[in-house]
Amino acid sequence: MARKTSNQSTIDSFAFQPGRVIGNKYVVDSFIGGGWEGEVYKVIEKRTDIPRAVKVFYPQRNQRDKAVKFYAKKLDRLRKCPMVIQYHHSEVIRFRKTDITCLISEFVEGELLSKFLQRQPKSRLGAFEALHLMHAFATGLEQIHAVGEYHGDIHDENILVERRGIDFDIKVVDFYHWGAPSKATIREDVIQSIRILYDAIGGTANYKHQPVELKQICCGLRRDLIARKFPTARHLREYLESFPWTSR
Numbered sequence: 001m002a003r004k005t006s007n008q009s010t011i012d013s014f015a016f017q018p019g020r021v022i023g024n025k026y027v028v029d030s031f032i033g034g035g036w037e038g039e040v041y042k043v044i045e046k047r048t049d050i051p052r053a054v055k056v057f058y059p060q061r062n063q064r065d066k067a068v069k070f071y072a073k074k075l076d077r078l079r080k081c082p083m084v085i086q087y088h089h090s091e092v093i094r095f096r097k098t099d100i101t102c103l104i105s106e107f108v109e110g111e112l113l114s115k116f117l118q119r120q121p122k123s124r125l126g127a128f129e130a131l132h133l134m135h136a137f138a139t140g141l142e143q144i145h146a147v148g149e150y151h152g153d154i155h156d157e158n159i160l161v162e163r164r165g166i167d168f169d170i171k172v173v174d175f176y177h178w179g180a181p182s183k184a185t186i187r188e189d190v191i192q193s194i195r196i197l198y199d200a201i202g203g204t205a206n207y208k209h210q211p212v213e214l215k216q217i218c219c220g221l222r223r224d225l226i227a228r229k230f231p232t233a234r235h236l237r238e239y240l241e242s243f244p245w246t247s248r
Contacts, residue, residue, distance in 0.1 A: 053085065054104055068090060077149060124201055187231065207220075
């Protein structure tokens with residue numbers, strides 16, 4: 001749906017269907033997900049038959065291409081971080097007489113963490129699985145922070161996961177801009193990461209049944225305790241690699 005507000009087109013949904021050609025270069029394969037800024041699709045590049053991902057921005061969320069420029073520059077700065085999807089280039093397409101900017105990036109196999117957890121027995125992970133997930137995430141987040149960046153909106157709808165033996169391949173999407181990187185934004189990333197672990201083991205309903213080692217990491221989701229114990233992703237990663245087990 002598209003409508004005019006002053007000189008700015010407002011689009012609430014693209015709803016591209018499989019088989020649709022966009023930008024004369026890409027054939028839509030499937031819808032991946034949507035958010036405040038726009039929608040993401042798996043597409044096939046016509047010239048090469050290579051799968052790509054395309055993020056299509058709602059024009060009212062991307063005035064003068066500010067959102068696209070921010071996102072592209074951030075992904076470029078993070079191009080050496082394995083947990084970040086690699087950006088390729090931008091495209092402009094026409095949709096209902098409106099120019100729409102898209103970002104083209106690599107297509108990553110995997111599924112949203114939210115859907116992955118729903119498929120697990122009782123919709124949660126066991127303690128050791130959850131710790132492997134958390135270690136992979138903390139390691140990747142540490143690399144993002146090491147180049148002076150942050151994510152800003154970590155939750156299970158912004159994380160793609162794929163099992164690799166006992167480990168997980170993880171990619172993050174939809175970075176959010178809360179201003180320049182700071183101790184506060186770094187700290188918030190870590191706090192949100194702990195919430196991922198908490199939810200992966202079953203959340204509030206299952207927390208009391210968890211071994212003390214996991215409770216010592218989750219800290220009951222007390223922000224002050226988490227910030228004191230894990231001021232950075234490096235502290236969290238090092239703790240996960242060295243804490244003693246006392247439970248039997």
